[in-house]
Amino acid sequence: MEEQRRRDNGELVSEEESSDEGSDEDDWEKPSAYSLLMGSLKKTSKNQDFYNKIQREQEGLEEMADDDSDIEEEALSEGALVSGEEDEGLSGEDDEEGLSGEEDNDDDxxxxxxxxxxxxxxxxxxxxxxxxxxxxxxxxxxxxxxxxxxxxxxxxxxxxxxxxxxxxxxxxxxxxxxxxxxxxxxxxxxxxxxxxxxxxxxxxxxxxxxxxxxxxxxxxxxxxxxxxxxxxxxxxxxxxxxxxxxxxxxxxxxxxxxxxxxxxxxxxxxxxxxxxxxxxxxxxxxxxxxxxxxxxxxxxxxxxxxxxxxxxxxxxxxxxxxxxxxxxxxxxxxxxxxxxxxxxxxxxxxxxxxxxxxxxxxxxxxxxxxxxxxxxxxxxxxxxxxxxxxxxxxxxxxxxxxxxxxxxxxxxxxxxxxxxxxxxxxxxxxxxxxxxxxxxxxxxxxxxxxxxxxxxxxxxxxxxxxxxxxxxxxxxxxxxxxxxxxxxxxxxxxxxxxxxxxxxxxxxxxxxxxxxxxxxxxxxxxQPYEGTIMDVTTQVPQTFTRVDTTSLAAMDDTRFKFFIEKTLPALRKSAVMQAHTLFFIPSYFDFVRIRNYLEDNKYDYEPCCEYTSGSGIARARAQFFHGRTKFILYTERIHFFRRYNIRGTYHVVFYGLPEHPQFYTEVVDYLGLKINDQASAAEEATFSCTALFSKYDFLKLERIVGTDRAKNMCTAQKNVFHFA
Missing domain, CATH: 3.40.50.300 (P-loop containing nucleotide triphosphate hydrolases)
Structure with missing residues (x-):
């Protein structure tokens, strides 16, 4: 009765619910999808007499089953025949999802x-x-x-x-x-x-x-x-x-x-x-x-x-x-x-x-x-x-x-x-x-x-x-x-x-x-690109540093090693550049890796990512703006969903290039926000932007600096490129 009611209401009734319970057959012992379909033919066909006639004319399904075994084996190897019951239909309300995009229980x-x-x-x-x-x-x-x-x-x-x-x-x-x-x-x-x-x-x-x-x-x-x-x-x-x-x-x-x-x-x-x-x-x-x-x-x-x-x-x-x-x-x-x-x-x-x-x-x-x-x-x-x-x-x-x-x-x-x-x-x-x-x-x-x-x-x-x-x-x-x-x-x-x-x-x-x-x-x-770097309105020197690596698989480790051995020490040595510095990090996994390193080595920083609470983001921005923290970690994903203006930014370091080319322009222009008029002349003279990239980032790079420049930057003998 319950099964019939659900069918009448248009709900999906699973194979597991509609069949006898307690079946312990292994997957390889179960009928193939083709056999299941053939078994349902008499129930579903609108031309039963005609198809019954065809079936009577055949010598049996043995040869057909043999011919179909190859199809079944191929389907099994690809994960096509998976046991399990059907879920509910498409209709119905869905749970609201946040920035994380994590799955909630789907109950329709x-x-x-x-x-x-x-x-x-x-x-x-x-x-x-x-x-x-x-x-x-x-x-x-x-x-x-x-x-x-x-x-x-x-x-x-x-x-x-x-x-x-x-x-x-x-x-x-x-x-x-x-x-x-x-x-x-x-x-x-x-x-x-x-x-x-x-x-x-x-x-x-x-x-x-x-x-x-x-x-x-x-x-x-x-x-x-x-x-x-x-x-x-x-x-x-x-x-x-x-x-x-x-x-x-x-x-x-x-x-x-x-x-x-x-x-x-x-x-x-x-x-x-x-x-x-x-x-x-x-x-x-x-x-x-x-x-x-x-x-x-x-x-x-x-x-x-x-x-x-x-x-x-x-x-x-x-x-x-x-x-x-x-x-x-x-x-x-x-x-x-x-x-x-x-x-x-x-x-x-x-x-x-x-x-x-x-x-x-x-x-x-x-x-x-x-x-x-x-x-x-x-x-x-x-x-x-x-x-x-x-x-x-x-x-x-x-x-x-x-x-x-x-x-x-x-x-x-x-x-x-x-x-x-x-x-x-x-x-x-x-x-x-x-x-x-x-x-x-x-x-x-x-x-x-x-x-x-x-x-x-x-x-x-x-x-x-x-x-x-x-x-x-x-x-x-x-x-x-x-x-x-x-x-x-x-x-x-x-x-x-x-x-x-x-x-x-x-x-x-x-x-x-x-x-x-x-x-x-x-x-x-x-399409070829002219580059969004042309849209930057703030007059600030921009430096692109190529990080060479032996393979794509080694790229993440090579970039991280370069960052902690070259970039961070340079910032820490500079009395001017070690404050008001924003690290733009495209990947959340890289964000976690850098955050853990800064935490272990007692760096003064504030995290700001897609999983940070609203109050946590407000605190991080305020601490950074007033100079009570030196560094702020900022991910591409939170920028995509929020588009904050991070006030008090004097220096920008792109740990990696953003996928969205306009994000480069928007983040660099943090350096030109009117609120930064509080900076002294000496501080303004040191405003800077540094970006790390590799030859594997060509698609990102061409959208920022232009297709022709990107080709040269990925193949040139020198590793450092300056734009003003």
């Missing part, structure tokens, strides 16, 4: 009833919605009426159908082998809009298709965008284009040609200025993909139903994955989710949106905090509105409606934060964990990717490790309609990944090299 049990209540009382958003079965029957009836024109959709076959059809080209496995062997043919060029572009395809023959769109187009339909999505586009994008009637901005036009061909794209030139046009663009692509996917499935359902009514063999239609969700959008904060969902609402053209009111209540702030207009523009843009970083929602589309907070396995698009996904995926050995909903993702989008570095990048890596794995449970799927390349565990090679970041980092590069395995190719787009 009490929110399914609230979803029903929201549905009942949300009369201002929608009319009473038909049941899922009624909606499906209505869609099938409409699709039956369109069957005569279904086979004439030649342009759909050209991209979407060719890309995701069951029978892949003959060179599909060859491309996969090249991907796994890291054999990529590369073409690089400079574009007026995209800037520096590197395009790779599997194999040894360099790609020749540099331009995504050969000629400007007047209609989105010519780009194979569904008509009902295309007719909403100009209204959505009107604030981004400069000319009335234009389809795209120059940036959108360049990018869409590649995105629409389902290539992986890492775009590292994101900024406040182009954030909205990029968001509109990937919302268009996601909506177009979901619409095509659902239309194809609905039309095939109609064909099967029509054949059954005429007592004919419906044939084989392999047109879906293990689970319904096909698009995953990963965002850092709730405030951006509002912008994305608003774009999806407009693009869908839906007549009604279920739970719309509830969505805006949960993802907006009822009482907006007063904004400090003195903060930098990027801070104001990032932290406007609701900045909770623990959320996940599902969105389901039908021809006429859109449902927000749909059940996880009944959704077309999933939108979540890294922390929200991590708490649901869980870790090896957790009692409650679930990642089956990621098994059939075909388009994965990461926006504001550099902000993930300030949260917890391990969550991103953990998510990618669980993408497109063989699921542990059937979840009501019809196995006879699952595409063969899904059953073969090859979904990751057809998944498109779009990454939008403000700049490149080693973590983003590692993600590109390790997890982007698209057989259609992958692109990395970046």
């Amino acid at each position: 049990d009490n929110n399914d009833l609230s979803m029903e209540q929201d549905t009942i009382h949300d009369h201002d958003d929608m009319e009473p919605e038909a049941s899922d079965d009624e909606q499906q029957e209505e869609e099938i009836e409409l699709a039956i009426g369109d069957l005569s024109s279904d086979d004439d959709e030649g342009q759909d076959v050209n991209i979407y159908e060719t890309r995701f059809k069951d029978q892949q080209p003959s060179d599909f496995d060859k491309k996969i082998a090249s991907v796994e062997q890291k054999k990529w043919a590369t073409d690089t060029w400079t574009d007026d809009v995209l800037r520096d572009v590197a395009y790779q395809i599997p194999g040894t023959t360099a790609p020749s298709d540099r331009d995504g769109l050969k000629t400007p187009v007047a209609r989105l339909e010519d780009l194979q965008v569904k008509e009902r999505v295309a007719r909403q586009w100009q209204a959505v994008n009107k604030d981004s284009v400069e000319k009335d009637g234009a389809l795209f901005t120059p940036l959108q036009e360049k990018l869409f040609g590649h995105i629409n061909k389902y290539r992986d794209v890492v775009f590292s030139n994101r900024s406040i200025a182009n954030a909205k046009e990029l968001r509109n663009l990937y919302a268009l692509h996601a909506m177009n993909h979901v619409t095509k996917s659902r239309d194809r499935l609905t039309k095939n359902n109609a064909k099967i139903q029509k054949a059954q009514k005429e007592d004919k063999d419906p044939g084989e239609y392999r047109d879906q994955g293990f689970t319904r969700p096909t698009v995953l959008i990963v965002l850092p904060f709730r405030n951006t989710v509002i912008d994305v969902v608003e774009s999806l609402i407009k693009l869908s053209g839906s007549e009604q949106q279920e739970n719309k009111k509830r969505f805006f209540q949960q993802f907006s702030l009822l009482d907006e905090d007063k904004v400090d207009e003195t903060k930098p523009a990027d801070f104001l843009e990032t932290f406007k509105g609701n900045i909770d970083d623990h959320f996940r929602i599902g969105i389901k589309f039908t021809r006429k409606s859109m449902k927000i907070f749909s059940d996880i396995y009944n959704s077309d698009i999933l939108i979540a934060s890294p922390l929200g996904l991590r708490t649901l995926i869980g870790s090896e050995g957790d009692k409650k964990r679930d990642h089956d909903y990621l098994s059939s993702i075909e388009v994965m989008i990461l926006d504001q990717t550099t902000n993930f570095l300030m949260q917890n990048w391990e969550h991103i890596d953990h998510i990618f490790q669980h993408m497109n794995l063989i699921p542990n449970d059937a979840h009501g799927c019809d196995i006879s309609r699952i595409k063969n390349w899904y059953l073969d565990g090859k979904g990751r090679y057809l998944r498109q990944t779009l990454v939008f970041a403000d700049f490149l980092t080693p973590e983003v590069n590692a993600l590109y090299n390790k997890h982007l395995k698209n057989v259609s190719g992958r692109m990395k787009i970046k």
